Amino acid sequence: MKQIYDYIDSNFNNFLEDLKDLLRIPSISSNPEKKGDVRNCAYFAANKLKEIGINKVNIFDTQGHPIVYGEWLGAPGKPTLLIYGHYDVQPPEPLELWKYPPFEPVIEDDKIWARGATDDKGQFFAHLKSVESIFKVEGTLPINVKFLFEGEEEIGSSNLKIFLDKHKELLKCDAVLISDTSLYEPGVPTITYGLRGLCYAEIEVEGPNRDLHSGSYGGAVINPLNALTNIISKLKDKNEKITIPNFYKDVLKISDKEKKAIKKLKFNEKEFLSSIGLKNSIGEKGFNALERIWFRPSLDCNGIWGGFTGEGAKTVIPSKAFAKISIRLVLNQNPAKIFKELEKYLKSLAPKDLKINVKQLHGGDPAIVPIDHPVIAIASKSLTEVFGKETCFIREGGSIPIVVEFMKKLKAPAILMGLGLDSENLHSPNEHFSLTHLRLGMKASANFIMNFANYKRK
């Protein structure tokens, strides 16, 4: 390994020049005017793949932005690794808040500053350069490698989902390696091994068939606003347990291994809460804040509206009221099943004379790669060796839909080897990426590829 590390160290500054070229392309997927730049970025990435030794590279056109695919299958009998990244970026606005122009990368303070530096160009670049370095030092790769770069992650990955369905055979692999998440703390190697799922619903309630004057009717007729607040307030009990029937039936318990992993993190709940102006974690009894977010399902009202919401006092009883409710799911909850239970329950809570309509807006499966899965063990060992610290295992309270898609469709474990930091302003002005983490990421990636050669799929 030492030779590979040395190669990375001695070429690191040249690598940065390549990364700067990549970051100069304003591949803003949400901006139709940048369609050409997004395409240019796809070609740039494809060319890079060819340059480093990936012998078969294709650009697949989609209804939206192109998908870049490359493969090197020169290690028959050996495991296959699919490396995913996205070359599209968030819009840079508001421009006036940037210290340097967003598409003119600058190196300062051991960081590279530009839109896309940490999300996700800088992160997937680490794997590109690790593969290049192995090729240069070893003349070959010990495993088969497939690269998949999409240009629509920031706008929902809808074409990648279609692509996955169509090209399951092409993308077949033993593991998917993704660097698009964060380290738990600077310098601490981290693997995200669990994601919550989502069931998102919109509720519409209707009482009287028109808006009424609260003087002429108040006290004698159903008020959809009061009725809706009553219904929502019944979705959780006073211990913050969700009251939907059968809701917790499929929920997996936190394993001993996971409990140990949490303990090691020395999570500072007080600090976590004070960063958002709070003193107390309010949630399900018997769990701390981290366990609540990572391991337990949750229910939140994400929006509510109805009646008069302008300045001053209007005495209206509105005909209708609305709310959005999202439920975060954990294994083995099923979004479709949960939505059905939610809908039935909401209807059962509606009083006489209240029509209620419940619509599912979004659903996503929860996913984990068991903490003791052998590919996780290999990745963890590589990270520990390179970073010089024990790898920590975290979950993510949110959902990363594409990760779940990979796992479901390719039936391969995903390794979320995040190299960013939550503080690196992804999606805000002054995005940046730590060069220390980039260099460590390249070495960890190389280490993992070398060791993954010995992995045997069960």
Add this chain to the structure above:
Amino acid sequence: MKQIYDYIDSNFNNFLEDLKDLLRIPSISSNPEKKGDVRNCAYFAANKLKEIGINKVNIFDTQGHPIVYGEWLGAPGKPTLLIYGHYDVQPPEPLELWKYPPFEPVIEDDKIWARGATDDKGQFFAHLKSVESIFKVEGTLPINVKFLFEGEEEIGSSNLKIFLDKHKELLKCDAVLISDTSLYEPGVPTITYGLRGLCYAEIEVEGPNRDLHSGSYGGAVINPLNALTNIISKLKDKNEKITIPNFYKDVLKISDKEKKAIKKLKFNEKEFLSSIGLKNSIGEKGFNALERIWFRPSLDCNGIWGGFTGEGAKTVIPSKAFAKISIRLVLNQNPAKIFKELEKYLKSLAPKDLKINVKQLHGGDPAIVPIDHPVIAIASKSLTEVFGKETCFIREGGSIPIVVEFMKKLKAPAILMGLGLDSENLHSPNEHFSLTHLRLGMKASANFIMNFANYKRK
């Protein structure tokens, strides 16, 4: 009386020509461009007063539109009646829905069609013409009469309130006669004797100091939307009783006289509800819909908002959430006292980590003139004689702030002798006023004035 009635009948068509002239003036108080028309209308009304024999007439300028005041005090030792009306009107828009132009009055189907016909030009006009008729027939009036016409009723009467404070002596009287409400049913003489008061509050709650992602925080922190729905749901119990401490302490019971008056109305609850698409009256146990609206306080959420309210699914836990809450009050509840109890109660309901801010937007006293008050008895007898039907006594679930102001400031009972109908499109296109009710109103007004001469203030 017969001579007076005959005079009214034989001059009714001429009277209508005067009313048409009054209705032709587009005295839209809310429209700054119509300021001149509003002023013209004040002068027109002042001239009419002089024409009919009111010997002292003044136009008082205010910060807004003028107040017209006239008095005839030629009956010393006799009671004084203050007749109130408003000469301003609602905007006519949308114009395309009018059958006839709003300011070109047309007589059709025993109705006069124009903006202001029923609200309130046509209604106060009845009293003007009754006074004129008595003058013509009797050569004098049996009582002292004061007229007060304002031009800002449709925009809140704020300058009239100041005027009342300033001119208590000028306006001193034994009763205030107001026709600006509705008959219970066509042809049924009606006195509105009770109004509910109002306490209107806006609530702002704040949890985390910024909007959060419901994936990364959901289940572990307070969600202001859920917290607000919990708080609002606790303001009433399952029997729809308001749970604010000490809330019902001052509420007067429904008297036997009032119970009898309600019975006589033969209120059809089913019809009332089906007109707004409902089947059930939902409200305080032990009362029917009418009792709930007229005699019992009520609490309604009039508006609620927070979080994401656009199309689709956004998984946000917002920092703040808002609601508007109004409470309708009955005698002897006090808006200021109730607001304090509400504020204290809301704060007591707020969970840890939720900041709550409660602001009073509006307060108004409830008011009644006891159903057996002698002035009400005289007015009721006059109406019954003229309409040929027993006068019915109704309350109003809403508030008419200016009526309460008169009663409080002048310490005189208000007689709400409504001549309109709720179906006469006040505030909508095609406003109209029944000529039958106008004629009966003139006669009832004359009858009342003649009989009021015998009233002795206690």
